[in-house]
Amino acid sequence: MGNMVKDKVVVITGSGAGIGRDFALAFAASGAKVVVNDVGRARDSDEFLANQVVDEIRAAGGEAIAATQSIATWDSAHEIIQKAIDAYGRIDCVVNNAGIVRDRFFFKMSEEEWKAVIDVHLNGSFYMSRAAAPHFKEQNGGSIVHMTSTSGLIGNFGQSNYSAAKMAIVGLSKSIALDMAKFNVRSNCIAPWAWTAMTATIPEDTPENKARVAKMKKMEAGKIAPLAVYLASDAAAHVSGQIFGVRANEIYFFNQIRMIRSLHRDGGWTPETIAEHAMPAFESSFFPNVPSLTLTPWDPI
Template identity: 50%
Template sequence: MSIEFKGKVAIVTGAGNGLGKSHALALAKRGAKVVVNDLGGARDGSGGSSAASEQVVQEIIAAGGEAMSHGANVADFAQVQDMVQQAMDKWGRVDILVNNAGILRDKSFAKMSLDDFKLVIDVHLMGSVNCTKAVWDTMREQNYGRIVMTTSSSGMYGNFGQTNYGAAKMAVLGLMNTLVLEGAKHNIRVNALAPTAGTRMTEDLMPENILGMLAPEYVTPGLLTLCDDDAPNRTILSAGAGGYATATIYETDGIFLSPEEQSPEAIREQWQAVTAPDNQQALESGVKQSEKFLTKAMAAMQPS
């Protein structure tokens, strides 16, 4: 069955260029009415212009679609609220939110200023928080929502010179995990896209021939999958160069130590058992970890 978005309203942040533009055009092509958000700043977040987002809107309209532009800075909640209100005034609902906006301020941690660290956190993490908060009540009331966070391999696995970016990109996964639990009864599904793409964020990091293989259009089909009525929930979908995979955080089964055995030496002695992947699980919530350890403790207390 084909994936369509007719009658749906989507907000895509950072949609003036690169991945966001590709996402916005693809959603519109499949019938969504799209809010094309872009502050229009440089890669490091400086400056601002509505030219890029307006151009994307014109492309959508020229192809027969519906779209509007909004230059909200996602790090400013009042501006984000205005964007959502304009979408509601124009179309009456918001069904899809793609948190894509981002900036880079790369430096090794030793050389990075705290201002540069905080700014990247504000845009990537708080930008996702602000946009999600602004649509959350609407999605709850209409009993429908599809939200996509944009994470990164830099957050999940690390990347030299990107402590700020990596921290923000891992943080949006924590945001996703809890929103999944809180949104489930309201038919709100929250997922994350981990893209590898050649955009202005990465253009000076890769040779030309590699950039061609990493076109944003080779990521966007994954994004569309996460926005559909039948989208998964709490899934990290990695995408790039035509490849698609999921990433999952697992916890090993671990060990139990009695009160008399509790010591760092005992843990080190049994390190192989602590880290053994047998029976590892992707836990559904933080409570499940507590349940696991308490179950082990209670089992050990039972008379043999």
């Protein structure tokens, strides 16, 4: 492909399959040394999926090693980053891609379903980023690419755990961008549209979910990788704290929450004056509660 991230050391979580695998292959093809992280195993051989991806990369002439620890604990996340340091002497980028889904309507969701998703998506993204941070500071540079989702940015049915984690990752990314800017460390988010092993678990139990799945099946996971490679490269040195999306051949740039209207009242407000004056003034600017698919009704190209 090219040399946009030549000799950069990149840890990619959840890269044994799906979007993560495509990330690993794309980074390696662009010159990076890749740490392929995944806890998953192949169904037919029980071999770690990460080892299979490493073999693919090496067969194509690239450099890669496998790390099969979980990202969902502090210690194991640090072990993954240390493995990169031990193998290649540095760490330049972390791609927080690993994820699971436990879809359930909010009123039916169990504590286990809530915690499992939060642990992998949100805690895993924090642990991995935090483990890399001292190394980024010492070398005065680095990049973190997080996976968010329109389920958090916009909303979706049956995904309160996933939506909460993915919206929290946006806040985490922004905080990292602010806290680490003086060390030339960048942090950005990508909201991917793609059909993967994870999204294949979405139940088709409602008309809305059936329509959503039908469209997602048209979207190739490999289309997401070029943006991730760019964000890890020196060409993106000026890009931090931003939110992007990829949907087939479309790239989105998302706005972020800002105040859009204000209303002042001398002497302050009471519940009654809020009901009489404030809410009627704001209601024309209210956002409708719609699932993310409603805002992308056109077919992907």
